Amino acid sequence: MKRQRERICGLYGITDGRLQGEALLETTEIALRAGLRLLQYRDKTQEDGRRVQEAAALLALCRSYDALLVINDDPELTRKIGASAIHVGEEDPGINDLRTLLGPEVLIGVSCYNDLERARRLVAAGADYLAFGSVYPSPTKPKARRADLSLFRAARPLGLPLVAIGGITQDTMAEVAAAGADAAAVISALFGAGDVAAATQRLQGLFSGKARRHHDQ
Numbered sequence: 001m002k003r004q005r006e007r008i009c010g011l012y013g014i015t016d017g018r019l020q021g022e023a024l025l026e027t028t029e030i031a032l033r034a035g036l037r038l039l040q041y042r043d044k045t046q047e048d049g050r051r052v053q054e055a056a057a058l059l060a061l062c063r064s065y066d067a068l069l070v071i072n073d074d075p076e077l078t079r080k081i082g083a084s085a086i087h088v089g090e091e092d093p094g095i096n097d098l099r100t101l102l103g104p105e106v107l108i109g110v111s112c113y114n115d116l117e118r119a120r121r122l123v124a125a126g127a128d129y130l131a132f133g134s135v136y137p138s139p140t141k142p143k144a145r146r147a148d149l150s151l152f153r154a155a156r157p158l159g160l161p162l163v164a165i166g167g168i169t170q171d172t173m174a175e176v177a178a179a180g181a182d183a184a185a186v187i188s189a190l191f192g193a194g195d196v197a198a199a200t201q202r203l204q205g206l207f208s209g210k211a212r213r214h215h216d217q
């Protein structure tokens, strides 16, 4: 199966590490039922047994909604459950090692922070999407480096889908889309919302309403 870069668009939900087990699966299904089609499993613990169980269950759930599951950080977990996408940052394994372990068909997303040179290098190395952020102060990762929204215009010629991350809420979603991001990755404003179904629909709608059609630019 070919890497599905066109699926990197719109609302990109990332699981909240505070949700585990049944609560994680139930909340994720609420978001999927409300229309989420791109999900990252992000769990920064070392609790491998639970992580394998949760990731495998999320993969089955995502497939039943025709959603793409991306695994954060962990190539071994990606391989073990047979996921078709992984996200890595500067402290994670590099693209060459990932291709050796996971093969040519797995989609690889990379964190570029606020660094266009890093983005250029990772395009050359074979990345499938580029993430920039934190575009706003992030409640989940308050110490994350900040990145300006102007990066999305600057990175457009690199030719890959562009993801914005960090502190994105209903108040800022339209601005992120208008800046030229293809997708907006969200943890707190989605999985921390009182009504996850309503938040999914609202965030997705705000993004789609302002998304640029890049071929028109």
Ligand SMILES: Cc1ncc(COP(=O)(O)OP(=O)(O)O)c(N)n1
Binding pocket: 040, 042, 072, 073, 087, 088, 089, 090, 091, 092, 109, 110, 111, 131, 132, 163, 165, 185
């Ligand atoms: C879509 C997306 N963008 C950026 C990140 C951050 O990755 P990283 O810098 O490796 O930090 P951690 O998430 O691993 O703490 C991401 N996970 N997803």
Ligand SMILES: Cc1ncsc1CCOP(=O)(O)O
Binding pocket: 133, 134, 137, 138, 139, 140, 141, 144, 165, 166, 167, 168, 185, 186, 187, 188, 189
């Ligand atoms: C993983 C990560 N990398 C930069 S900010 C961030 C967390 C995003 O979460 P939130 O949407 O709650 O700010």
Ligand SMILES: [Mg+2]
Binding pocket: 072, 073, 087, 088, 089, 090, 091, 092
């Ligand atoms: Mg990482």
